[in-house]
Amino acid sequence: MLADIDTWVLDLDNTLYPARSALAEQLTHGILSTIAQYYETDLAGARRIQSELVAEYGTSLRGAMVTGTIDPHEFLDFERRIDYSVIGPDPLLATALDALPGRRYVYTNGSAYHADQALSRLGLTDCIDGVFDILAGELIPKPYAESLDAFLQLYDVDPARAAMFDDLEVNLALPHERGMTTVWVTDGTPYEQVAERRWRTADVRTFLATLDV
Structure with missing residues (x-):
């Protein structure tokens, strides 16, 4: 599944590490x-x-x-x-991200400093090709179109070949309208398809492990 995806867009907070951390x-x-x-x-x-x-x-x-x-x-x-030492390496997630074909980006409403610190502690720095933060978006956050358009243009992303993961469903509405596959990271089932090009999962690592890419 998702064999046509060559760009993976990942939220950071409550997505690449648990919301209860x-x-x-x-x-x-x-x-x-x-x-x-x-x-x-x-x-x-x-x-x-x-x-x-x-x-x-x-x-x-x-x-x-x-x-x-x-x-x-x-x-x-x-x-x-912030004390970033409260989170540690996630080698299983790193392996799953490394196995993905194409490019992998973090798209966050936080700062690049925060993303860099968290990714380093999680052991995911080498898995990510770029970070698009709130400052790169000229302080316009997800879910606004100006933010998404700036991200897509900066990295030359074809929405039809991109998948976006986020813990806030509202942040996924516009990307889905633009043609992106969306994965809502939330409590519940390990993973399920809820509509065409729309998925839901309780854990990014678990979802990626199911992919045949």
């Missing part, structure tokens, strides 16, 4: 703490504000920039204080 917890706390400081509120207030910003603008950073004057580099500075 200590790294995901640190990211959430870092974002909430930054929002709390910027909007002068407590963590409960920050959680409410974050939910509103993400719903309206796609990411907390984009929302804070549109509704305020925060500097994006200042917002992302919390990533420099």
